[in-house]
Amino acid sequence: MKPQLANRVQTLTPSTTLAITAKAKELKEQGIDVIGLGAGEPDYNTPQNILDAALKSMNEGHTKYTPAGGLPALKKAIIDKLERDQQITYQASEILIGIGAKHVLYTLFQVLLNENDEVIIPIPYWVSYPEQVKLAGGVPVYIEGTAEQQYKITAKQIKEAITDKTRAIILNSPSNPTGMLYTKNELQEIADVCKEANIWIVSDEIYEKLIYGDAQHISIAQLSDDAKERTIIINGVSKSHSMTGWRIGYAAGNKELITAMTDLASHSTSNPVTTSQYAAIEAYNGPQDTVEEMRAAFESRLEIIFPKLASIPGFKVLKPQGAFYLLPDVSEAAKNTGYDSVDAFVEALLTEANVAVIPGSGFGAPSTIRLSYATSLDLLEAAVARIDTFVRSKWQEGLL
Incomplete structure (x- = not known):
């Protein structure tokens, strides 16, 4: 059949x-x-201390369901990490833990987009961005960041691409596949355009720990109260702690969006893998050498x-x-x-x-x-x- x-x-x-x-x-x-x-x-x-923490959690009987949005202890570890690294303060109600950053992004678009809502995506892009937008009924709108622009898009390009259907823009810094970072000034100009147009910023920061030379990672959410309010940070332990197979990612942002994402997760995944969450707690709280x-x-x-x-x-x-x-x-x-x-x-x-x-x-x-x-x-x-x-x-x- x-x-x-x-x-x-x-x-x-x-x-x-x-x-x-x-x-x-x-x-x-x-x-x-x-x-x-x-x-x-x-x-x-994966570093040995993280492996040990995972085994310890299993031996202690932590093998049951957890809250749909993740363990409170892991949310606390993420909050501490964001305060330590980005100097941004979040509450537990503004954090969602999911099954890898990819699924967190998927969940975000499912709760954010209605049919034919537009999402601005810079070219070159990570392969799953357009597909996830389309799966949520949205329409990818592409802006090319040329080699002359170091594969980054400008605030001017974004402003010209915004329509009354634009709902969000995706930023990935450092980028997959280009490895390029946006500077503080570039991010500020983009934040100003997004504020003027009243659109969301999806900031994929999964490679933030892999920075070279004099480059510096800056989250657009750091720049102002408004930027923080309209930004959803997507991150996780996959790249930073070599934990790709553990499938732990998170979103940090607007409380109403996070609540909706948590509700959706409760009907789709029940909860992130329990053992992986305990491993991620050690990843964020343990030694970073x-x-x-x-x-x-x-x-x-x-x-x-x-x-x-x-x-x-x-x-x-x-x-x-x-x-x-x-x-x-x-x-x-x-x-x-x-x-x-x-x-x-x-x-x-x-x-x-x-x-x-x-x-x-x-x-x-x-x-x-x-x-x-x-x-x-x-x-x-x-x-x-x-x-x-x-x-x-x-x-x-x-x-x-």
């Missing part, structure tokens, strides 16, 4: 990240030495890999300020090696050079590819060397 699928899922775009990952896995299972640079997670295990250790390792890899990648013919790449991704424009490389699209170039990299990267088409930037440096330096250097050899061997005569 052929199912009649709901309209809401028939418009979804399959994840290019998962498709490439699946193809790379298939090749590895055939014994082919594929190097995967598609990972969206740290290559470190492993967070810095991981950040420093990523920065060291970036410093070594960036110049090597930038020297590949036809690759144009900006140096990221955070996260663990590089987003080179490879349109020239694809063209001069005989491919009619970057997607075809990516497919050839996988099948011929045995390097898996993510095509930028999945992020709204079809001239680019995304590479993750959340893997060992040896593998990174080997992968970049393979890409370089691949490009130079296929480069059309007279163009190199």
Whole structure:
């Protein structure tokens, strides 16, 4: 029997990240030495103190339901973290804990959007933003942040895109896939436009602990009382504490929105995983030295890999300020090696050079590819060397 699928899922775009990952896995299972640079997670295990806290919680019998919006002790740990890191004060009623930041975002859009409400999304974007907006009946409105703008959008662009249907804007700083951060002045200009238009700000800050050089993470909610009131911070322990599989994220913001999100969660997920919540309490309250250790390792890899990648013919790449991704424009490389699209170039990299990267088409930037440096330096250097050899061997005569 052929199912009649709901309209809401028939418009979804399959994840290019998962498709490439699946193809790379298939090749590895055939014994082919594929190097995967598609990972969206740290290559470190969860720190031992967090593992110990999780085991302790289970041994003490903390294996039952918790409140739908999360354990009070974890909310307190998050409140303390936001006060400590962002100097913003929240109440427990303004915090929702969910099953990873992705599901928290999903829940937010479900309670925030009505049919045909518009949400402004910067390009390049994380792959799930448009799909989640569409699943909530909303309409993604795209604004391109060009390479000349460091892949960031401006307050002027936002103002021109706002209509009477605009409900919110999504900001992701540091960004997946670009690694770029918004400065305090840029955020202030954006906050002023949002205040004037009376729209919500969804601030995805999941990579806030992975910052490099002189860059500084600033939450737009820090800037003023008004900015805080209209901002919903989305964050979690996945990237900062290498806890992707534990699935703990949170939202901090307007009490009425958080209450509605909690009510929805009570009918959809019951509660975040109990053991994971106790692990997250330790992540926020315990020692933070492993967070810095991981950040420093990523920065060291970036410093070594960036110049090597930038020297590949036809690759144009900006140096990221955070996260663990590089987003080179490879349109020239694809063209001069005989491919009619970057997607075809990516497919050839996988099948011929045995390097898996993510095509930028999945992020709204079809001239680019995304590479993750959340893997060992040896593998990174080997992968970049393979890409370089691949490009130079296929480069059309007279163009190199």
